[in-house]
Amino acid sequence: MAKRIDVSGLSAYYGPFRAIEDISMTVEPRSVTAFIGPSGCGKSTFLRTLNRMHEVTPGGRVEGKVMLDAEDLYGTGVDPVTVRREVGMVFQRPNPFPTMSVYDNVAAGLRLNGSYKKSQLDDVVEKSLRGANLWNEVKDRLNKPGSGLSGGQQQRLCIARAIAVEPKVLLMDEPCSALDPISTLAIEDLIGELKQRFTIVIVTHNMQQAARVSDRTAFFNLAAVGQPGRLIEIDDTERIFSNPSVQATEDYISGRFG
Ligand SMILES: Nc1ncnc2c1ncn2[C@@H]1O[C@H](COP(=O)(O)OP(=O)(O)O)[C@@H](O)[C@H]1O
Numbered sequence: 001m002a003k004r005i006d007v008s009g010l011s012a013y014y015g016p017f018r019a020i021e022d023i024s025m026t027v028e029p030r031s032v033t034a035f036i037g038p039s040g041c042g043k044s045t046f047l048r049t050l051n052r053m054h055e056v057t058p059g060g061r062v063e064g065k066v067m068l069d070a071e072d073l074y075g076t077g078v079d080p081v082t083v084r085r086e087v088g089m090v091f092q093r094p095n096p097f098p099t100m101s102v103y104d105n106v107a108a109g110l111r112l113n114g115s116y117k118k119s120q121l122d123d124v125v126e127k128s129l130r131g132a133n134l135w136n137e138v139k140d141r142l143n144k145p146g147s148g149l150s151g152g153q154q155q156r157l158c159i160a161r162a163i164a165v166e167p168k169v170l171l172m173d174e175p176c177s178a179l180d181p182i183s184t185l186a187i188e189d190l191i192g193e194l195k196q197r198f199t200i201v202i203v204t205h206n207m208q209q210a211a212r213v214s215d216r217t218a219f220f221n222l223a224a225v226g227q228p229g230r231l232i233e234i235d236d237t238e239r240i241f242s243n244p245s246v247q248a249t250e251d252y253i254s255g256r257f258g
């Protein structure tokens with residue numbers, strides 16, 4: 001099958017410090033890939049190289065190649081802003097624009113990228129909120145501030161905002177770690193629905209979550225603090241959690257370290 005993402009020989013630096021080293025992997029369209037591994041092994045850093053967010057950090061630099069379909073994301077002349085529209089991101093802490101209404105939060109990305117008629121915006125906002133399983137809860141308060149929603153609703157609002165611009169890929173960095181168990185389940189259900197339309201990469205510390213939501217799991221590790229993180233193995237999630245190829249993966253998922 002054609003690959004949606006194809007990473008080869010990727011390293012990322014903060015100034016002189018190499019945070020991740022020589023990562024290669026592929027991701028298929030309409031699948032969920034989970035990134036697991038101990039704190040500091042570079043999961044967030046790697047995720048941010050996939051939409052050119054890493055270079056926003058002062059000293060942030062990338063070596064290697066990331067292909068999104070036929071597009072070389074680090075090729076000459078590629079506009080990082082375009083890349084970030086194609087590869088959306090949802091963060092650990094829900095971060096709706098605090099002064100904006102629910103409606104404007106979802107419409108924000110579209111307004112940045114072009115001019116739309118009110119009726120077109122209305123349609124996209126409704127479709128995106130429905131897509132994020134939030135429409136029924138907010139349809140009567142579209143003009144109220146997004147920051148007035150509960151944490152779980154805010155996170156779904158951020159997902160609605162991300163999908164409104166129809167990205168190819170959705171990156172999620174521990175999207176449930178600030179949420180209660182019910183809100184977490186709502187997001188996990190949503191991920192299962194969103195993968196019909198999007199390619200999803202999710203960082204999680206929760207092994208059950210990785211096992212529940214993902215098709216493929218990538219285990220990252222580092223030899224010691226100060227050493228770069230590496231991809232240890234990537235395989236079908238079922239296999240990673242039943243019979244991984246590498247002892248360190250087994251040790252990590254069974255809670256022996258990390
Ligand atoms: N802004 C930054 N400046 C310098 N070093 C950083 C920065 N962000 C992360 N790092 C370092 O990069 C390494 C990987 O971090 P990170 O990607 O956050 O790991 P993870 O998400 O797996 O916990 C760590 O050693 C971390 O301290």
Ligand SMILES: [Mg+2]
Pocket residue numbers: 043044045203
């Ligand atoms: Mg992280």
